[in-house]
Amino acid sequence: MKTVIVTGATSGIGFAVCEALLGAGCRVIGIGRTGERAAEALEKLRRSFPAADCTFYHGDLMLTSDVRRLAAELRRDLDERCGGRLDALVLNAGCVRSWYMTTPEGFEQQFALNHLSGFLLTSELLPHLTAGRGMVLITSSQSHKMMKVNWDDIFFQKRYRPLMAYKQSKLCNMLFARALNDRYADKGIRAYGIDPGLVHTEIGCKNTGGIVNFVWERRKKHGVDPSVPAQIYAGLITRETRPYGLYFGIRGEAPCSRQVTQENADRLFQLSEKLLNIEFGVQKEADTACLS
Amino acid sequence: MFVLITGAAGGLGRAFAVECAKRGYDLYLTDINDAGLALLKRGITGAYPVRVITRGCDLTKGDEVEALFDDVRQYGITFDMLLNVAGGDLEGGFYDRGADNLVKIVQVNVETALRVTRQVLDHRTPNGPLYIVFVSSLASFYPMPLKATYAASKTFLREFACALRQELRGQGVKILTLCPGGLMTTPEAASGIAAQGFWGDMTTNPLERMTRRTINRVLKDRSLYVPGFVNRLFRFAGALVPKPVVARLLHARWQSAQKEWLKI
Numbered sequence: 001m002k003t004v005i006v007t008g009a010t011s012g013i014g015f016a017v018c019e020a021l022l023g024a025g026c027r028v029i030g031i032g033r034t035g036e037r038a039a040e041a042l043e044k045l046r047r048s049f050p051a052a053d054c055t056f057y058h059g060d061l062m063l064t065s066d067v068r069r070l071a072a073e074l075r076r077d078l079d080e081r082c083g084g085r086l087d088a089l090v091l092n093a094g095c096v097r098s099w100y101m102t103t104p105e106g107f108e109q110q111f112a113l114n115h116l117s118g119f120l121l122t123s124e125l126l127p128h129l130t131a132g133r134g135m136v137l138i139t140s141s142q143s144h145k146m147m148k149v150n151w152d153d154i155f156f157q158k159r160y161r162p163l164m165a166y167k168q169s170k171l172c173n174m175l176f177a178r179a180l181n182d183r184y185a186d187k188g189i190r191a192y193g194i195d196p197g198l199v200h201t202e203i204g205c206k207n208t209g210g211i212v213n214f215v216w217e218r219r220k221k222h223g224v225d226p227s228v229p230a231q232i233y234a235g236l237i238t239r240e241t242r243p244y245g246l247y248f249g250i251r252g253e254a255p256c257s258r259q260v261t262q263e264n265a266d267r268l269f270q271l272s273e274k275l276l277n278i279e280f281g282v283q284k285e286a287d288t289a290c291l292s
Numbered sequence: 293m294f295v296l297i298t299g300a301a302g303g304l305g306r307a308f309a310v311e312c313a314k315r316g317y318d319l320y321l322t323d324i325n326d327a328g329l330a331l332l333k334r335g336i337t338g339a340y341p342v343r344v345i346t347r348g349c350d351l352t353k354g355d356e357v358e359a360l361f362d363d364v365r366q367y368g369i370t371f372d373m374l375l376n377v378a379g380g381d382l383e384g385g386f387y388d389r390g391a392d393n394l395v396k397i398v399q400v401n402v403e404t405a406l407r408v409t410r411q412v413l414d415h416r417t418p419n420g421p422l423y424i425v426f427v428s429s430l431a432s433f434y435p436m437p438l439k440a441t442y443a444a445s446k447t448f449l450r451e452f453a454c455a456l457r458q459e460l461r462g463q464g465v466k467i468l469t470l471c472p473g474g475l476m477t478t479p480e481a482a483s484g485i486a487a488q489g490f491w492g493d494m495t496t497n498p499l500e501r502m503t504r505r506t507i508n509r510v511l512k513d514r515s516l517y518v519p520g521f522v523n524r525l526f527r528f529a530g531a532l533v534p535k536p537v538v539a540r541l542l543h544a545r546w547q548s549a550q551k552e553w554l555k556i
Binding site: 065101158160276 | 338476477
């Protein structure tokens with residue numbers, strides 16, 4: 001049985017991915033932001049799949065302290081129940097902000113959640129991914145195109161443009177997938193960026209104001225049901241062989257932005273390591289001073 | 293440049309800390325929230341090559357402030373800039389709150405600023421200018437029903453800062469009062485602003501731009517900064533209308549906004 005961890009699993013695409021994977025007979029470990037939402041999602045999944053093996057953890061991935069705590073819990077769970085192997089990690093948690101807002105560490109929130117949280121979680125789970133010759137699927141988007149990484153002002157402090165910050169974070173997803181393949185493909189890890197297309201979810205209406213909320217309220221109605229893109233994830237995870245390629249949409253492999261180069265990928269990788277003060281794949285003991 | 297920021301672990305304090313770090317200023321951060329300070333320190337030292345010192349402190353307690361500055365003296369730190377960010381409001385009208393809570397609002401907004409500012413004057417870099425920012429509020433221009441204590445304490449800060457600025461002018465102290473409208477600092481603030489609807493959006497100031505301009509302005513020795521065109525308009529409109537009328541209008545607005553907010 002394959003073990004899959006899904007972040008952002010309580011609603012939208014993440015929830016649909018859990019359903020698809022449970023339907024395909026995988027063991028699913030979901031991660032939600034709050035305990036209530038996690039319990040609610042678990043109950044809904046149990047109702048549809050009474051015999052399935054599904055558990056939930058909760059934590060705010062925007063906080064690196066929470067990511068580290070979650071990773072420790074997940075490692076323990078994987079060691080106990082799955083022989084220390086992780087077959088796939090779905091980095092799906094994401095957010096949209098219409099204003100410049102920072103995490104407790106002073107990072108811009110879209111960059112912190114959409115990119116850094118996944119970077120840190122992958123780093124923390126790397127030994128288990130290697131043991132399972134695992135796959136990392138990152139929810140990116142077509143919006144990563146027509147965009148460059150704003151290296152001089154990565155948090156958009158000069159003038160915050162919500163959509164640009166979102167596009168950049170999605171480009172970062174592609175660059176991270178590329179960097180993972182460059183570094184760990186020989187250890188059996190494959191990373192893919194996923195283009196879910198336009199999906200009917202609440203991402204643009206969670207605590208956003210003004211124009212972002214207004215636009216997304218109208219735009220989401222044209223989106224497909226989350227169960228449609230969930231098939232991309234389930235398809236890749238349950239497949240016998242792993243395809244080459246980096247970017248997959250509903251019609252299979254797709255070309256990604258020309259900005260996704262090894263140079264940019266390395267640069268982002270190093271920047272992320274520096275921001276988080278970690279060496280990728282090396283797990284430090286939990287920093288007790290920072291656990292709140 | 294060594295900058296002391298109070299209330300550094302909150303949303304506005306963080307934005308100021310990051311802005312100063314970006315400019316290459318060294319930071320001395322204090323807040324009542326120790327864990328938040330530790331996280332912020334880790335984030336800033338990862339992103340910028342500056343010195344960051346943190347120290348948890350309840351600034352409403354005189355002896356804790358004394359201890360903080362004893363430490364500062366011991367390490368031989370002298371400050372060039374002080375950002376008085378610490379402050380806040382507890383939700384609810386006057387009658388719904390206990391006396392202790394009401395006094396607490398005045399303490400965190402007024403008392404902390406007085407204590408810290410007085411101390412920093414003794415620990416400023418010799419022969420250099422000293423820049424001080426007081427964070428007041430757009431609310432300081434009006435009588436604010438349902439936020440009466442908060443608004444009045446912010447008025448204190450604004451008037452006080454204006455007078456102090458004149459008093460210390462000859463000694464190279466430059467003082468700016470910042471009077472922001474809504475700020476997207478916490479999820480609660482975000483939902484509060486969303487509840488105000490259109491006008492919530494119009495009076496909200498983008499954090500990144502406002503913090504940058506605040507520092508720019510205090511460096512240029514400006515006295516008052518009301519960020520945002522709509523907020524400046526409101527400020528002048530408020531000055532034209534008699535205060536009891538303003539109070540009546542604001543009361544109506546806050547009541548409906550709070551009803552909306554509590555529903556969410």
